[in-house]
Amino acid sequence: xxxxxxxxxxxxxxxxxxxxxxxxxxxxxxxxxxxxxxxxxxxxxxxxxxxxxxxxxxxxxxxxxxxxxxxxxxxxxxxxxxxxxxxxxxxxxxxxxxxxxxxxxxxxxxxxxxxxxxxxxxxxxxxxxxxxxxxxxxxxxxxxxxxxxxxxxxxxxxxxxxxxxxxxxxxxxxxxxxxxxxxxxxxxxxxxxxxxxxxxxxxxxxxxxxxxxxxxxxxxxxxxxxxxxxxxxxxxxxxxxxxxxxxxxxxxxxxxxxxxxxxxxxxxxxxxxxxxxxxxxxxxxxxxxxxxxxxxxxxxxxxxxxxxxxxxx
Amino acid sequence: xxxxxxxxxxxxxxxxxxxxxxxxxxxxxxxxxxxxxxxxxxxxxxxxxxxxxxxxxxxxxxxxxxxxxxxxxxxxxxxxxxxxxxxxxxxxxxxxxxxxxxxxxxxxxxxxxxxxxxxxxxxxxxxxxxxxxxxxxxxxxxxxxxxxxxxxxxxxxxxxxxxxxxxxxxxxxxxxxxxxxxxxxxxxxxxxxxxxxxxxxxxxxxxxxxxxxxxxxxxxxxxxxxxxxxxxxxxxxxxxxxxx
Numbered sequence: 320x321x322x323x324x325x326x327x328x329x330x331x332x333x334x335x336x337x338x339x340x341x342x343x344x345x346x347x348x349x350x351x352x353x354x355x356x357x358x359x360x361x362x363x364x365x366x367x368x369x370x371x372x373x374x375x376x377x378x379x380x381x382x383x384x385x386x387x388x389x390x391x392x393x394x395x396x397x398x399x400x401x402x403x404x405x406x407x408x409x410x411x412x413x414x415x416x417x418x419x420x421x422x423x424x425x426x427x428x429x430x431x432x433x434x435x436x437x438x439x440x441x442x443x444x445x446x447x448x449x450x451x452x453x454x455x456x457x458x459x460x461x462x463x464x465x466x467x468x469x470x471x472x473x474x475x476x477x478x479x480x481x482x483x484x485x486x487x488x489x490x491x492x493x494x495x496x497x498x499x500x501x502x503x504x505x506x507x508x509x510x511x512x513x514x515x516x517x518x519x520x521x522x523x524x525x526x527x528x529x530x531x532x533x534x535x536x537x538x539x540x541x542x543x544x545x546x547x548x549x550x551x552x553x554x555x556x557x558x559x560x561x562x563x564x565x566x567x568x569x570x571x572x573x574x575x576x577x578x579x580x581x582x583x584x585x586x587x588x589x590x591x592x593x594x595x596x597x598x599x600x601x602x603x604x605x606x607x608x609x610x611x612x613x614x615x616x617x618x619x620x621x622x623x624x625x626x627x628x629x630x631x632x
Numbered sequence: 633x634x635x636x637x638x639x640x641x642x643x644x645x646x647x648x649x650x651x652x653x654x655x656x657x658x659x660x661x662x663x664x665x666x667x668x669x670x671x672x673x674x675x676x677x678x679x680x681x682x683x684x685x686x687x688x689x690x691x692x693x694x695x696x697x698x699x700x701x702x703x704x705x706x707x708x709x710x711x712x713x714x715x716x717x718x719x720x721x722x723x724x725x726x727x728x729x730x731x732x733x734x735x736x737x738x739x740x741x742x743x744x745x746x747x748x749x750x751x752x753x754x755x756x757x758x759x760x761x762x763x764x765x766x767x768x769x770x771x772x773x774x775x776x777x778x779x780x781x782x783x784x785x786x787x788x789x790x791x792x793x794x795x796x797x798x799x800x801x802x803x804x805x806x807x808x809x810x811x812x813x814x815x816x817x818x819x820x821x822x823x824x825x826x827x828x829x830x831x832x833x834x835x836x837x838x839x840x841x842x843x844x845x846x847x848x849x850x851x852x853x854x855x856x857x858x859x860x861x862x863x864x865x866x867x868x869x870x871x872x873x874x875x876x
Contacts, residue, residue, distance in 0.1 A: 500740075500749055503736075504733065506722075507722055507725075510722050511722065514716065514722070515733070516684075517682065517684065517708070517716070518794065519704075519708030519734075520705055521703070522705075
């Protein structure tokens with residue numbers, strides 16, 4: 320019963336996203352495309368923070384790994400977007416695994432610091448090699464290079480549905496993961512890692528798996544962003560993008576499958592509206608983080624789950 | 633060769649020697665109680681046996697092989713199972729899910745993390761373990777909603793689902809009522825039919841009732857060892873611990 324309700328809830332959300340493309344005005348149509356890609360990054364982040372209980376402050380490095388692996392190969396070697404996407408996702412997967420082997424030796428605050436340091440190192444490397452990356456200014460990928468089977472990634476309808484497909488893939492993966500036995504172990508690690516060890520689990524391996532999957536989804540989102548919007552820049556590797564992922568997930572509800580897109584959607588428009596009024600939109604972002612932690616620690620879906628929708632995964 | 637043996641096992645915390653060159657032997661099928669005043673090193677000793685703490689010196693042999701440096705999960709795979717002193721059930725999960733975490737581990741030992749578990753085998757293993765502690769009717773209840781005594785039983789069910797050869801119970805009756813303690817004692821006897829039991833316990837009635845042999849620890853060392861009758865009669869023990 321609960322299973323059906325939860326399938327209907329998530330299926331309904333996907334159907335709604337599909338239908339929205341027919342009613343959204345062009346400007347918001349593009350925004351939603353972008354939000355779905357960013358929410359995929361959020362889902363990746365959520366697997367780590369929401370389900371495994373590991374707080375990373377450097378996730379932008381995985382988003383950027385996908386973004387740059389895809390973007391640079393398209394720009395310099397002119398490879399097709401599908402290969403570039405696969406390459407981007409694979410690069411992020413490999414990178415996340417490598418970072419995990421080092422960073423997962425720490426926990427708690429140390430883990431936050433180590434991931435942040437790795438991410439800052441990546442950000443600075445991108446700036447350092449600015450002859451290749453064009454640093455802050457970034458690279459614009461030509462529309463001609465972004466064609467899949469005769470369809471251009473600059474075509475809004477095509478792009479919207481690709482973003483929806485990406486988001487759906489991430490959502491389904493996350494849903495299957497947390498319903499699986501592995502997912503149960505991850506949640507148990509979040510609750511009490513010591514106990515899980517004494518139940519006979521090599522918890523490091525599970526955490527590494529979570530980080531690798533998290534990196535894979537973040538990288539897939541990064542690669543898609545580069546290919547869909549044709550821009551690759553160092554901003555995406557900055558600390559700001561690590562914090563954004565944290566905010567989306569906290570706002571929507573850590574440890575809920577749909578939380579990241581709700582959070583990404585609200586933050587996107589919050590930043591959008593405040594930037595119209597003031598230059599310092601970051602103050603709003605900061606205030607949102609403080610208010611969330613104080614009054615809404617479980618986020619929107621997390622609170623809903625606690626109050627009524629207990630079946631929500 | 634003993635079932636479990638420690639040789640000159642020590643653990644120091646800074647300047648404090650919590651366990652000091654302990655030679656401890658346990659035979660298969662025994663129910664052994666370890667008693668001693670607070671700070672005698674009981675929990676430190678069993679923590680080293682389970683792999684929660686690394687020894688500073690000495691070796692541990694289990695079932696004929698050395699396990700001194702094995703991580704805890706590999707000891708679980710060999711049959712050493714620890715039941716926590718502080719109840720550590722997963723409060724948000726149902727009784728079934730709590731035990732399933734243990735049962736799925738027992739069913740997937742030596743297999744890759746993505747190996748799928750046959751759900752009917754898992755369900756029967758979980759139901760068996762819950763039935764042994766008489767919690768099978770609370771299967772869907774979240775652990776947090778159980779009364780304290782039942783949470784302790786759930787903890788034991790999780791251990792049973794791991795199919796222990798050596799079950800370490802760290803103060804299992806703490807906080808239980810008289811009636812619950814009586815039930816708990818018969819449960820331990822049932823478990824002992826196919827597992828060796830190492831019991832840390834403060835309640836002397838429980839110790840006298842269950843233990844075939846008793847090890848008394850004091851200041852990180854073994855002060856005495858013997859049958860309950862021998863221990864009760866031992867003058868050194870009376871002075872150090874029983875306070876008579």
